[in-house]
Each structure stands twice: as structure tokens, then as C-alpha cells.
Amino acid sequence: MSNRQVKPKTEGWTQKKDESGKPLLQFAEPKRGKPPLHLADIEPADRGATVKDLGIEAFRAKQLATHYFTHYTSDPEKMTDLPKAGREELVGKVLPRVLTEVKRLQTDDGKTIKFLWRLFDGALVESVLMRYTNRITLCISSQAGCGMNCPFCATGQAGLVRNMSAGEIVDQIVRANEIIAAGGLGKSKHEDERVNNIVFMGMGEPLANYNKVMSAIRTMVEPQPNGLGMSARNITVSTVGLVPGILKLADEDLPLTFALSLHAPDDELRDDLIPVNS
Ligand code: SF4
Structure with missing residues (x-):
């Protein structure tokens, strides 16, 4: 007799299965075009050389990083320390708009905002502030x-x-900071109020996109102006x-907070709810 105490309410649930009836797991991403290169894709030490390869003077990398990671802007109009001639093109090469806001839902008290973003290829993702x-x-x-x-x-x-x-x-955070600075999350308590707590609990399994997630985290913790200084x-x-991702994460030299979603009190039920468990 099974010692299972809890049965999931599965009515209405559907799940993709393989020919043998096992839930399908998808680790490899389908082939699609790459997003445009963005400053936040480049390690701080490599930014000077990378922008030089794009035909931009190396010292501009720090100016652009300051605008993006400290003032939370990708708007060339606000970057008056850059030469006016060619400014738009220069900013477009290094700080392209990688997220387009599609929809914003805000609670009546103004304290929670859910964003729907469109990526360059039409893929949709969400974040919640x-x-x-x-x-x-x-x-x-x-x-x-x-x-x-x-x-x-x-x-x-x-x-x-x-x-x-x-x-x-990273741009999800910078865009949220831009909105907070503009008063979109209600009255700020102090001038430089910004996101100070991140949870990877939106779309996706972060450890299945390990390298990009870790690169983003390194930019989040890099001191301003080269990162977000979180x-x-x-x-x-x-x-x-x-x-394997948990073991790699444990070896990183970063005191991150870790959360494991159990979802079930025993292995048998967890196999149903979290197919990767088995
Ligand atoms: S619960 Fe998390 S890991 Fe499971 S399918 Fe949804 S986003 Fe992916």
C-alpha cells in the first residue's frame, strides 16, 4: 500500500508526454536567432575592447555603463556627455532596447506591477515588481x-x-529601476530608491540557463558604475x-540565496509534480 498522504488536484492539467507516456523534458533550446549584443552581455573587463571592435572609442564603454547601471537609461537624449553627432547610432550599438513593454498590470494600491515584455524575436517573458x-x-x-x-x-x-x-x-532590473525612478511604483521613500531584492522565480528554470544566469548575476553584484552593485x-x-546546476552553483564564489521548490512531501508525489525529479 502506498504511504502517499496527499493527492494533487490534477483535473484540467495537461502535460506533453513521449511515446512511452513519460513527461517530456526539454533541456536543449530550439534554434533561434541570437538577441542583439548588449553592454550587459559583456564582462566589465572586456567592454573597452568590445566597443572598440564596434568602432567606438574604448573610454565610451564606462560612460555608457554609468548611464545604464547608475541612471537606468538607454535614452540617447539623456546622454548629453556624448557627442550629439552620431550619438543615437553609438547608443543603439551598445545599449539596444532588448525588452519592449507589451502590457503592465498594477494593483490598486500601486505596490505591485506585473510586466509582459516582448524580446527581439517576439518571444514573451514576464517580471513582477x-x-x-x-x-x-x-x-x-x-x-x-x-x-x-x-x-x-x-x-x-x-x-x-x-x-x-x-x-x-539584467534589463528587466534596469527597466524596473527606471520605472521606480519615474515614480511608477508610488512615492519613493528616498531619491535613489531601486530594486534591492531579486528572485529568479519568473519564467524558466534558471539552472537550465546556467551560464547566462551567472553572467547576469555577476553584473548585478558588480559595483556601480560597471554593474548594479547589488x-x-x-x-x-x-x-x-x-x-548538476546546484553543484556548480555551490562552487561559485558568491553568497547567493538558494531556494529549492519541493512542491511535495514525498518522492512519489514529487515525480508527478516535478518530472525532472525522476
Ligand atoms: S514550475 Fe518552474 S520549472 Fe516547472 S515548468 Fe514552471 S517555470 Fe518551469
Whole structure:
């Protein structure tokens, strides 16, 4: 007799299965075009050389980083320290708009905003901005869709569209900071209020996009103006349990916060709810 105590309510759930009836897991992303190169895709030490390859003087990399990571803008009109002639083209090469806002839903008290973003290739992702008493949290996506096929999750049922680039992951935070600075999350308590808590609990399984997620995290913790200067402890990587990724993460020299979504009190039920468990 099974000692299972809890049965999931599975009515209405659907799940993609293979020929033998096992839930399909999708680790490899379908082939799609690459997002445009963005400053946040490039390690700080390599930025000077990379912008030089694009025909831009190396010292401009720091000016652009200051605008983006400190003033949260990609708007050439606001970058008056750059020469007016050719400014738009220069900014477009290094800080292309990688997220287009499609929809914004805000709670009546103004303290929570859900964003729907379109990526360059039409893929859609979400992020959620939440004001609490002592922090501002942003729940971010790491993949468009997800290949983990958890039957209770609408994202999982759509399958994996593609991995997000580091620039796309970071831009969710910069765009949120831009909106906070413009008063979009209600009255600020102080002038330089911004997102100070990140949870990777939006679309996607972050450890299935390990390299891009870690590159984005390194930019988040890099001091301003080359990064967002966030505390690693305030960045939570949440996983359904990809063991090789967990082991790699443990070896990183970063005091990140880690969350494992169990979803079930025993292995048998977890096999149903989180197919990668088996
Ligand atoms: S890993 Fe997360 S995003 Fe992916 S299907 Fe499962 S619950 Fe949904």
C-alpha cells in the first residue's frame, strides 16, 4: 500500500508526454536567432575592447555603463556627455532596447506591477515588481517558456522557447529601476530608491540557463558604475532541482540565496509534480 498522504488536484492539467507516456523534458533550446549584443552581455573587463571592435572609442564603454547601471537609461537624449553627432547610432550599438513593454498590470494600491515584455524575436517573458516595507523585490525570468514540464504550470506547458541572454535578464532590473525612478511604483521613500531584492522565480528554470544566469548575476553584484552593485545575499536562485546546476552553483564564489521548490512531501508525489525529479 502506498504511504502517499496527499493527492494533487490534477483535473484540467495537461502535460506533453513521449511515446512511452513519460513527461517530456526539454533541456536543449530550439534554434533561434541570437538577441542583439548588449553592454550587459559583456564582462566589465572586456567592454573597452568590445566597443572598440564596434568602432567606438574604448573610454565610451564606462560612460555608457554609468548611464545604464547608475541612471537606468538607454535614452540617447539623456546622454548629453556624448557627442550629439552620431550619438543615437553609438547608443543603439551598445545599449539596444532588448525588452519592449507589451502590457503592465498594477494593483490598486500601486505596490505591485506585473510586466509582459516582448524580446527581439517576439518571444514573451514576464517580471513582477513588488514594494514591501523594507525592500523592493523583482521577480525575474531567465528563459522564455520552460522545458521542465511541471503539469501545474502554464509556462511549463508552453515548452521552452529559448534561453534569455544575460542582457535580457539584467534589463528587466534596469527597466524596473527606471520605472521606480519615474515614480511608477508610488512615492519613493528616498531619491535613489531601486530594486534591492531579486528572485529568479519568473519564467524558466534558471539552472537550465546556467551560464547566462551567472553572467547576469555577476553584473548585478558588480559595483556601480560597471554593474548594479547589488548584494549577492539578496539574489535568490530558485530551482526545481537540477542537481548538476546546484553543484556548480555551490562552487561559485558568491553568497547567493538558494531556494529549492519541493512542491511535495514525498518522492512519489514529487515525480508527478516535478518530472525532472525522476
Ligand atoms: S520549472 Fe518552474 S517555470 Fe518551469 S515548468 Fe516547472 S514550475 Fe514552471
